[in-house]
Amino acid sequence: MQKFLSIPVTGQQSQLVSANDIKLIEQFSTTAVKIYYGGGKVTSITHATAASGNEEMRDAIQDGVVSILSQRWTNVSIDLVMPKAVSDIGIA
Amino acid sequence: MEKFLNVPVYSLIMNGTSVTPVGDADLTDTGNVFANVSVGDIVHESTGNKYFVVTSKIDSNNLTLTALDGGTLPIVSGKSFFIHSGSSYNNQLVSIGDVGLIEQLSTSTTTIAYDGPSATDLVTLVHTPVASGSEAMRDQVQEQMEDALITSWTDVAPEPVFVNQKVIGISIG
Numbered sequence: 001m002q003k004f005l006s007i008p009v010t011g012q013q014s015q016l017v018s019a020n021d022i023k024l025i026e027q028f029s030t031t032a033v034k035i036y037y038g039g040g041k042v043t044s045i046t047h048a049t050a051a052s053g054n055e056e057m058r059d060a061i062q063d064g065v066v067s068i069l070s071q072r073w074t075n076v077s078i079d080l081v082m083p084k085a086v087s088d089i090g091i092a
Numbered sequence: 093m094e095k096f097l098n099v100p101v102y103s104l105i106m107n108g109t110s111v112t113p114v115g116d117a118d119l120t121d122t123g124n125v126f127a128n129v130s131v132g133d134i135v136h137e138s139t140g141n142k143y144f145v146v147t148s149k150i151d152s153n154n155l156t157l158t159a160l161d162g163g164t165l166p167i168v169s170g171k172s173f174f175i176h177s178g179s180s181y182n183n184q185l186v187s188i189g190d191v192g193l194i195e196q197l198s199t200s201t202t203t204i205a206y207d208g209p210s211a212t213d214l215v216t217l218v219h220t221p222v223a224s225g226s227e228a229m230r231d232q233v234q235e236q237m238e239d240a241l242i243t244s245w246t247d248v249a250p251e252p253v254f255v256n257q258k259v260i261g262i263s264i265g
Contacts, residue, residue: 015162020094021094021187022185023186023187023206023213023264024184024185024264026263030132036264038206038208038210039209039210039211039213053104058184059182061184062184062185065248066096071093
């Protein structure tokens, strides 16, 4: 059962990010949240600068993950409203 | 069915380096850096990896402490320390899917290893200490994981209750 977060990216409309097999979500810096998956894949979400110690971007992603995973299988993705503008999403 | 523990992580208030303790103080710094510190907050003296709890605030530069794991008081000059709230926390999701093993790695760290080959398939919880030789935090994580896994699939991220231990940091890899 595949589930995704639909994250708006400035100038690119929205991009789907997997909500499956996530091990940990981290506020990596004031401008990046990282999603760590099983097997070592890491998705980085680059965003406008948050205050030091502020974790609202991580929390928004966590809330989205919990919400979409608790919905029936026909709801494949959830549109997230991010507290900071997202400028890029990448995976490594 | 994806499941997480929604772990409360007690917030970092400030960090610094100790100076020579003044009077009855167990921890002294300068610049009124303890202005936001309260009784019950957690002090992690990271140089010696010892934990304390704040028992009184003499003023915004001086604290008295109680050792949680045998640390020497007062804390002498030149020790790095971090102070976490004893009451305020944010929650961080920790996966309980594909868990291979949960270990009490040290008195203040518990690891969750996942069934994968990657170095990032290891999550470390840093917490206030258990007694030497005790595996109390490992047991609590195990029990909370079991409890979470038998709840409805729609209950994706229950918040665990850890008796006597407080998590102050979570990392991966």
